Amino acid sequence: MSGRPSILPTEDAFADFKKQCLATENWLNKYDNNGMQVWIEVPENRGNNSPKVHKIKCKMTIEDVSAATMYDVIHDGQYRKNWDPNMLESFDIARLSDNADVGYYSWLCPKPIKNRDVVTLRSWRVMDDEYIIINFSVKHPDRTAVLSFIFHKLTQKVMKCVHKAGQNYSAWKQQNSPDLKPWLYPEQSNLPMMDPADLSIQRADSLQNVDESSKKDALESEDSS
Secondary structure, three states, X not given: OOOOOOOOOOHHHHHHHHHHHHOOOOEEXXXXXXXXXXXXXXXXXXXXXXXXXXXXXXXXXXXXXXXXXXXXXXXXXXXXXXXXXXXXXXEEEEEXXXXXXXXXXXXXXXXXXXXXXXXXXXXEEEEOOEEEEEEEEEEEOOEOOOOOOOOXXXXXXXXXXXXXXXXXXXXXXXXXXXXXXXXXXXXXXXXXXXXXXXXXXXXXXHOOOOOOXXXXXXXXXHHHO
């Protein structure tokens, strides 16, 4: 067993994640329409101290689907194949704890960005009517994680897709192992256990170089559409 601090998110990590979700200071609203908002972070520091990772967040008000159902939709890997337009391939690798696992996701990226694949650590928590899922890139002994850029137009598309998926989930689940929800009932999971010490966080400094030569033109084209 490694003597390093655990990679698994702590209560403080969940609290910080929630704080970032609710924050508005140093965040620029790029889209606000029909109950959907997309924000990008405007870092305080510039120059050599500028962060190498660009943060984006989105918010959507959903009136016709419960938070519990949306939580199930995001977790259910089998159902994701039915609604995620950006997924080329996805599968779970191992379980880290009752509320954490590690998985693989192959991503169909918008042009001019090349397709990417990523290994992510997913950790979740439910408290009363609050549902939180933290998902971040990690290094796995057998695969390399890569951070991809997301444009706000793509984010809008994904949010609309996940909303529609929520509307259709209950009917689909009734026909597809309705009682199987290992994210709620960890004893149902058949994934092998993995020591979290075998993983490490994918830092910005170690990311592969991404050709962004055409990204500016693509963004300007998206903004003008």
